Amino acid sequence: MESTHHQVSTIQPQPVNKDKIRKLIRIAVILGIITSIEFFLALSMPRGVLLTSVFIMLTLVKAFYIVSEFMHLKYEVKVMIWSIILPMVLVVWLIIALITEGGSVFKAKFF
Amino acid sequence: MEATAIAKDLKPSPWRGGISPYNVSYGKMMMWFFLLSDAFTFSGLLITYGFLRYSYPAYTGLLSEFKPSQLYWPVPEKIFSAAPFLHGIHLPLLFVGIMTFILILSSVTMVLAVEAGHRMDRKDVTKWMLWTIVGGILFLSCQAWEWSHFIHGTENGLAVNGVKIFGANLHVNEYGPPLFASLFFFITGFHGTHVLSGVLINGLIFYNVVVGTYDKRGHYEMVEKVGLYWHFVDLVWVFVFTFYYLI
Numbered sequence: 001m002e003s004t005h006h007q008v009s010t011i012q013p014q015p016v017n018k019d020k021i022r023k024l025i026r027i028a029v030i031l032g033i034i035t036s037i038e039f040f041l042a043l044s045m046p047r048g049v050l051l052t053s054v055f056i057m058l059t060l061v062k063a064f065y066i067v068s069e070f071m072h073l074k075y076e077v078k079v080m081i082w083s084i085i086l087p088m089v090l091v092v093w094l095i096i097a098l099i100t101e102g103g104s105v106f107k108a109k110f111f
Numbered sequence: 112m113e114a115t116a117i118a119k120d121l122k123p124s125p126w127r128g129g130i131s132p133y134n135v136s137y138g139k140m141m142m143w144f145f146l147l148s149d150a151f152t153f154s155g156l157l158i159t160y161g162f163l164r165y166s167y168p169a170y171t172g173l174l175s176e177f178k179p180s181q182l183y184w185p186v187p188e189k190i191f192s193a194a195p196f197l198h199g200i201h202l203p204l205l206f207v208g209i210m211t212f213i214l215i216l217s218s219v220t221m222v223l224a225v226e227a228g229h230r231m232d233r234k235d236v237t238k239w240m241l242w243t244i245v246g247g248i249l250f251l252s253c254q255a256w257e258w259s260h261f262i263h264g265t266e267n268g269l270a271v272n273g274v275k276i277f278g279a280n281l282h283v284n285e286y287g288p289p290l291f292a293s294l295f296f297f298i299t300g301f302h303g304t305h306v307l308s309g310v311l312i313n314g315l316i317f318y319n320v321v322v323g324t325y326d327k328r329g330h331y332e333m334v335e336k337v338g339l340y341w342h343f344v345d346l347v348w349v350f351v352f353t354f355y356y357l358i
Contacts, residue, residue: 011326013232020226028219032212035352039208042188042357047174052358059353063346070222070342077134079125084143091154098158102165110168 027069034058142336146343149305153347156301157354160294167288179269185287187356195256207356210253211348214306217246218345225338228331233320236334240317243341247310254303261286261295295355302351305344312337 038058045051068074073081125132133140167184170177177189188203195206220242227235264278269285276285279292286292316337325331 011231011233013227013234014230016230016232016235017226021223024219024222024226028215031215035208035211035215038353038357039204043203047186055353055357059349062349066218066342066346066349070218070345071339077132080133080135080140080143083133084147087147088150091151091158094154094158095161098162099165102162105162105166106168109166 024069027065031062031065034062136332138332138336139339142339146339149343150347153301153350156294156298157350160298160354163290163294167290179286181269181271181284181288183287185291187358190286191257191356193260204356206253206257207352210250210257211352213246213250213253214345214348217243217250218342220246221338221341225331225335228325228334231326231331233323233326236320236325236331237317240313240320240334244310244313244317247306247313247341251303251306251310254299254306258296258299261292298351298355302344302347305347309337309341309344312340 038055041051041054045054073084121127135143164184168182170183170186174186174189177186179185179190191207192201192203193206194200194202194209220239224236224239224243227239262278262280264276264285268275268277270276271283276283278285279289279295281289281293281296283289284292316333319325319333320331325333
């Protein structure tokens with residue numbers, strides 16, 4: 001207590017939490033594997049609605065892991081989680097609105 | 112006496128003052144809401160890509176016979192198939208795949224820096240922050256090469272109205288409709304700007320770690336905040352990779 005000005009040199013780092021590190025590495029490996037699967041599917045599967053849906057699903061899985069674990073959102077209080085996730089509903093609306101619009105523009109231009 | 116009776120009836124609630132309902136510091140919450148607004152910006156750009164793509168015909172022929180044309184939207188794996196030092200070899204999506212792995216790895220080193228910050232371990236934070244910065248610079252270098260290749264184009268070029276076009280800019284595009292190139296520059300450019308500012312902010316925080324600012328402060332929350340930003344940059348790339356390069 002008497003040597004507050006020596007605080008900087010006396011800070012003792014806590015030991016590494018091996019379980020936590022192992023968990024982070026496991027998530028990184030999952031992200032790597034999913035990316036490899038996407039890469040493989042892009043070169044082997046025929047293009048179409050099925051492949052597009054698979055890509056979007058795999059992307060959402062990756063996004064879930066990054067946001068919940070790397071950005072630690074899963075461990076925040078519920079009201080915090082919803083304050084971030086709920087506004088994304090507007091993005092869903094924009095996707096539906098603009099993809100429909102894109103189809104109509106396509107029909108107007110080419111038919 | 113009625114007043115005290117009413118006070119007793121109140122159920123405890125995090126919204127009645129005294130405690131933080133979000134249980135998170137001001138700085139971290141503001142970073143989250145900034146990232147939310149940034150997510151809207153990127154959504155706007157990517158959904159615009161979807162809108163414009165659906166307003167053009169898709170390529171319907173055989174994939175092996177694909178040739179770029181301004182009449183239909185290109186197949187990305189046929190466009191992004193070059194890698195540095197391997198000139199003339201068709202390597203679909205390989206280079207952009209490597210870029211994706213670099214960014215994921217730098218995200219991992221960032222989360223390790225945050226973890227070391229929780230333990231007040233300056234040596235480890237220094238090490239992992241440095242690796243994160245190295246990853247960011249590597250990614251930016253890859254993107255610089257990718258842009259340069261995209262702008263200069265291939266040897267074949269594309270004949271449009273009797274004029275040969277090489278490469279792409281905001282007016283002409285040898286790979287497909289001019290809008291395809293414009294979206295490439297806007298989307299990957301806006302993401303690249305985020306990576307660049309992320310590297311600069313990481314550098315600033317790295318300097319503060321090295322000189323012991325956060326040891327004096329008693330916590331490494333700044334590392335957490337810049338970590339949130341860096342993970343967001345990785346998150347956006349996950350979406351850009353899917354919607355620009357895969358689909």
